[in-house]
Amino acid sequence: MLSVDALSKNFINVSITNTVDEALDILNQFKIKHLPIVKSKAFLTIISEETLKAAHPGTIMKDFVNKGVKKFVRQDDHLLDAAKAMVDEELTIIPVLEDDESFMGIITMEDLFTKIISRFGLNSDGSLLVIEVPQQDFQLSELIRILEMENVHLFSVLVSMENFPNIEITLKTDIKDINSVLQTLERYSYTVKAYFENDQYIHQLKDRYESLISYLNV
Incomplete structure (x- = not known):
């Protein structure tokens, strides 16, 4: 029961060039309260909905890379390690990285709940x-x-x-x-x-x- 097995389907990555408005739209679409900011395949940070709503709508994600939470799990980590990381940091998502630190995707709280119930x-x-x-x-x-x-x-x-x-x-x-x-x-x-x-x-x-x-x- 590895973290990679619970990756969210069809998730839209948020890059450093996206605006706050675009990021909030993605939050609403996936019904989550946190987003990872990614540059190419590099995971930078997790930013919260609260932080985004307090910013100007046109602000780009690059301005948030030194904020947020730099929490993640690796693809071969157990799914319960992902659950612990989300609980410890009060997150609704957790990024999953490959062994070479490349960003693979995220696990959402809903994905986690569904996978644990099934497994x-x-x-x-x-x-x-x-x-x-x-x-x-x-x-x-x-x-x-x-x-x-x-x-x-x-x-x-x-x-x-x-x-x-x-x-x-x-x-x-x-x-x-x-x-x-x-x-x-x-x-x-x-x-x-x-x-x-x-x-x-x-x-x-x-x-x-x-x-x-x-x-x-x-």
């Missing part, structure tokens, strides 16, 4: 289960064994340390009736924090996606 199997039929266990008691092999006893197949396992020393584990499974699994996990002292059966989960994904698009349209 972790979160859009497949089944249920989403969120459990919690103390860090010292967590063994992935044991958890998998328990689920195998219930004839459950896993599409993905996501582990969060946010509530350390407890570990939160999000499981995407192929099971449609989750009641028996809940009872088994509780017998093994796992705390079930939440679960979403297929129709409910798809509805929540749709709501979150629409919230994201609404945010990008602000």
Whole structure:
């Protein structure tokens, strides 16, 4: 799951000769709040919508090359590295560069969301289960064994340390009736924090996606 695999399709590059008005049109077209400024194949910086709106409409992008954020990922970086870079810098896009520093394109927040949902199997039929266990008691092999006893197949396992020393584990499974699994996990002292059966989960994904698009349209 490499960054190059999530490049935005048909993105229009912004060069140092484009004006603020032209750049704002591109922001609106792709529903993003940040743009990379590129000279030929060289990535220069990321400029924000806020900065552009504060400038004169006829100002050219060359005037912004010493401003903004010079953040990027390389084509062979993991997609989650791209996600981390976007979150750390509060960006709606991240540029992707080749090994020789040549600009390849960008990943948008929408691209990232869609690719992660697909690659972790979160859009497949089944249920989403969120459990919690103390860090010292967590063994992935044991958890998998328990689920195998219930004839459950896993599409993905996501582990969060946010509530350390407890570990939160999000499981995407192929099971449609989750009641028996809940009872088994509780017998093994796992705390079930939440679960979403297929129709409910798809509805929540749709709501979150629409919230994201609404945010990008602000």
